[in-house]
Amino acid sequence: MAKLIVSDIDVKDKKVLIRVDFNVPIKDGVIGNDNRIVAALPTIKYVTENGGKAILLSHLGRIKSDDDKLKLTLKPVAARLSELLKKDVKFVASNEGKELEDAIAAMNDGDILVMENTRFQDIDNDFGKRESKNDSTLGAYWAGLGDAFVNDAFGTAHRAHASNVGIAEAMKAANKPVAAGYLMEKEIKFVGDAVDHPVHPFVTILGGAKVSDKIGVIENLIPKSDYILIGGGMAYTFLAAQGHEIGKSLFEADKVELAKELLAKAGDKLVLPIDNVVSKEFSNDAPFEVVGLDIPADEMGLDIGPKSVALFKEKLAGAKTVVWNGPMGAFEMSNFANGTLEIGRELGSLTEATTIIGGGDSAAAAIQLGLADKITHISTGGGASLEYLEGKTLPGIASISDK
Numbered sequence: 001m002a003k004l005i006v007s008d009i010d011v012k013d014k015k016v017l018i019r020v021d022f023n024v025p026i027k028d029g030v031i032g033n034d035n036r037i038v039a040a041l042p043t044i045k046y047v048t049e050n051g052g053k054a055i056l057l058s059h060l061g062r063i064k065s066d067d068d069k070l071k072l073t074l075k076p077v078a079a080r081l082s083e084l085l086k087k088d089v090k091f092v093a094s095n096e097g098k099e100l101e102d103a104i105a106a107m108n109d110g111d112i113l114v115m116e117n118t119r120f121q122d123i124d125n126d127f128g129k130r131e132s133k134n135d136s137t138l139g140a141y142w143a144g145l146g147d148a149f150v151n152d153a154f155g156t157a158h159r160a161h162a163s164n165v166g167i168a169e170a171m172k173a174a175n176k177p178v179a180a181g182y183l184m185e186k187e188i189k190f191v192g193d194a195v196d197h198p199v200h201p202f203v204t205i206l207g208g209a210k211v212s213d214k215i216g217v218i219e220n221l222i223p224k225s226d227y228i229l230i231g232g233g234m235a236y237t238f239l240a241a242q243g244h245e246i247g248k249s250l251f252e253a254d255k256v257e258l259a260k261e262l263l264a265k266a267g268d269k270l271v272l273p274i275d276n277v278v279s280k281e282f283s284n285d286a287p288f289e290v291v292g293l294d295i296p297a298d299e300m301g302l303d304i305g306p307k308s309v310a311l312f313k314e315k316l317a318g319a320k321t322v323v324w325n326g327p328m329g330a331f332e333m334s335n336f337a338n339g340t341l342e343i344g345r346e347l348g349s350l351t352e353a354t355t356i357i358g359g360g361d362s363a364a365a366a367i368q369l370g371l372a373d374k375i376t377h378i379s380t381g382g383g384a385s386l387e388y389l390e391g392k393t394l395p396g397i398a399s400i401s402d403k
């Protein structure tokens with residue numbers, strides 16, 4: 001069932017609560033990267049330019065002590081938002097009580113208010129982690145502050161917290177609309193559709209350190225994909241399961257049986273590296289070389305080799321949908337970045353395909369390569385996009401009203 005979108009609701013003269021993802025890297029009050037603030041602008045602008053009052057909620061980091069509260073206030077984020085929008089943004093240093101309620105009552109149409117970090121509620125009271133444990137009275141309190149709720153925070157969609165799910169449930173109980181923001185809409189459209197109704201040929205590329213992190217994704221996507229290409233550290237447990245020598249490469253002994261099962265289930269669909277860039281040490285300063293399938297006992301595989309890159313490209317040719325999650329090697333070190341860079345470039349060149357990068361390191365690699373505008377969709381959520389690819393119901397999305 002399609003979800004209600006912010007553009008479906010009448011926002012004029014309405015107090016619209018918007019759950020954004022302002023969980024930006026911040027140190028000493030200085031924002032390291034404002035991508036997430038920029039990504040929230042279309043939804044905020046839609047509401048304010050159409051005569052609504054935008055009341056923004058977000059978490060920032062994890063709050064365990066009063067010291068964390070000093071470091072993780074949203075005040076600098078509100079200031080950055082004001083700079084980006086070139087208009088006043090009111091910051092309220094609380095997220096419950098009279099100061100907040102008075103500030104909301106004083107808002108005019110088109111105004112923007114940012115309330116303090118929702119996770120301050122995790123230590124501020126005698127009731128435990130009210131935000132992170134989805135305390136229903138907190139969700140109901142926030143819902144009572146507005147006429148509609150828009151959830152644009154995909155990054156937390158895999159969590160049921162008071163500021164996403166609690167508010168949504170209370171809003172719906174009061175017959176008020178709960179809609180997805182534009183960022184959330186894109187995630188549902190691209191990641192959700194790739195998993196639920198992929199246009200074939202559909203190729204999944206998985207990498208990164210551990211098989212254990214990606215088991216759910218592999219199991220969910222084997223039946224749906226035409227090929228699953230596996231690189232990165234996780235490939236070595238599969239290669240070991242096939243009886244290859246993997247030397248000192250990353251290896252999860254307790255996942256070998258599972259790897260065998262997945263290999264049997266997937267058959268020719270599952271494609272593994274056929275050569276490797278190896279080194280004796282996990283270091284960019286140590287000598288490295290390309291070897292075939294079997295890795296000498298004192299070496300470790302740190303990237304896929306050129307023949308594997310060529311094989312993966314061959315499998316990607318003609319693809320109509322591609323999902324990529326996880327680097328092909330220890331790409332932070334330049335000697336072992338080639339496989340990840342080549343696969344990123346290949347995705348960028350597939351103009352006939354819907355290409356989706358599922359957050360985390362592969363998203364960072366694509367952005368670093370300047371490929372962001374050549375990829376159909378780079379997911380903003382690491383954990384959330386992995387759980388989405390696993391086929392799980394994300395509570396933050398499930399709680400949005402259907403159209």
Ligand code: AMP
Nearest residue numbers: 208209210232233301302326329330331
């Ligand atoms: P993940 O967080 O699971 O996506 O894993 C990403 C991390 O896996 C990156 O920091 C990579 O350096 C690391 N990685 C990828 N391939 C290898 C490999 N062959 N050996 C060791 N680490 C790897």
